[in-house]
Amino acid sequence: MDPIIEARGLTKRYGDVAALDGLDLVAESGCLTALLGPNGAGKTTFVSAVATLLRPDEGDLRVAGIDAFSHPKEIRKVIGLAGQYASVEPAMTGTENLVLVARLFGADRREAEVAAASILDRLGLTDAGDRLVRTYSGGMRRRLDLGASLVGRPRLLLLDEPTTGLDPRSRSELWDAIRSLVADGTDVLMTTQYLEEADQLAKHVVIVDHGRVIASGTPESLKSQVGKDVVEVRPGDPSDISVVVEVLASVGVEEPRVDPDTHRVSVPVEVGAEELTRVVLELTRRQVHFDDIGLRRPTLDEVFLGLTGKPIDPDGTEA
């Protein structure tokens, strides 16, 4: 099957800043591809290009096999876009919002109503369907917005930071909704700043920085390539930090890092669970008390550090 998105050398400049700087990306059909990167990395610019909202200065872009520059209108028939804001209308009900978008996709009134009801059901919003959206919680609005991008039954769904600003429960509800879509065969391109989100949902992760792809692959391969699991310990008594560092250094693949504010000591390890067990046994043997110990995923910060050797550019706008 053709890839759902094929981008070659996409470049988009705003003055001196290159939002996209020769970006190459191939997203296969039949899965969720996550675009991971800090603010200003070019994620939204790329989604906007795929959604035919902007036209790159250079490069080639094919979506569902259609050339984006010569046939943008054809692409609009096969995509659904949910942007960074829930752009549903607060003064209309959930049902009215979905019917409106379905009508714009070309459904007649009856088709639109049936499609709206089915989407509300699927997203667990049936009971709220007749309420004005301004009475919805933030999570409900995001789900409805996702629904609005689905009523046209897109082949490719574009989600730009879908869970930013949501509480953990709303986030996991939205994740479930996205998972079930992917299971049903909808291709998804999602941007995110959260490594955990990409790890949870994506089969294919593309890490971007400064408008370029700096790494890509399955979450597993990326992690083994750059960000290994991290063992983290917080000793009960800060004077034990040196002992903890010594123990972690014996299991880690790098020098342990100490956070002087939180007294947390962390180190990337090769085989997470086994090394954690060794650390627990060793610390117990040396009678070091700890408040907290655990194995966690590397943060995006750590992945970046591993890939680029420098932390994420704090303002993220330098080209």
Added chain:
Amino acid sequence: MSRSIDPVADADASATSGRPPIARGAGFSTTATCSARRTILQFFRTPQVLVMGTVQGAMFLVMFRYVFGGAIRTGGELSYVNFLVPGFLTTIVLWTGMSAASGVAEDAATGVHDRLRSLPIPRVAVVVGRALADTGLTTWGLFVTGILSFLIGFRPAGSVVHVAAGFVLIIVAGFAFSWVFILIGLVGGNAQAAQGLSMLVIPFSFISSANVPVQSMPGWLQPFAANQPVSVVINAVRSLMQGGPARVGIGHTTAYWVAAALIWCAVLVVVFAPLCARRFARTH
């Protein structure tokens, strides 16, 4: 029937079976209607907007009539309330436009425009729908303020047909001016900026023949006050409603003013509608 009419079954089936999506894309009139309907619902279902938009105008009308009315001489044969109302009704166009500008900017800033621009629809129809909705909102304002005008003593001297023509002319002007405000909203970027930009229309409202005769202004201000488009429309409306230019205290004929007003409206549409369409539809 070749095409499926069961979107529920289809919604799940199409995704897995690779059947084409339902998206054919709406036509021009459906798109314009959907866009207009959204704006109208937004107005009538947002109490702050509905009350502000409706009561504010009424309040100003009552204040002008009773606070300034005693001090202002109209220059023609008209009492102040009969002078004021046609001008005041015309400026509703500007007040409606100002909220349109911030509404459009809000839609741009909150991703509504991005969603619409990603859909398989004629983009131009979205702005046409917005202009039609704003024309409808002007008509609503005219209806409410018109009734109030009669209650506070407005008695037009013109025939029913002429008075009705005056109202229609204001609605036409509402359509024409809405394009100016939509452009302000599209360019403004966010609601505050658009609101700020559209404050520029306040001079058009006050340095006009709306509330006082132009002859009462200093000489250097009169050429602008007398010839700017809002004044031209007001002169036409006032002449229609009050039985001719002579009684209103201006020159020319009613037909002259109506023609001039319509030409101004046509110019605004011809200049600003394509600018709005281009701005909204552009793929930057």
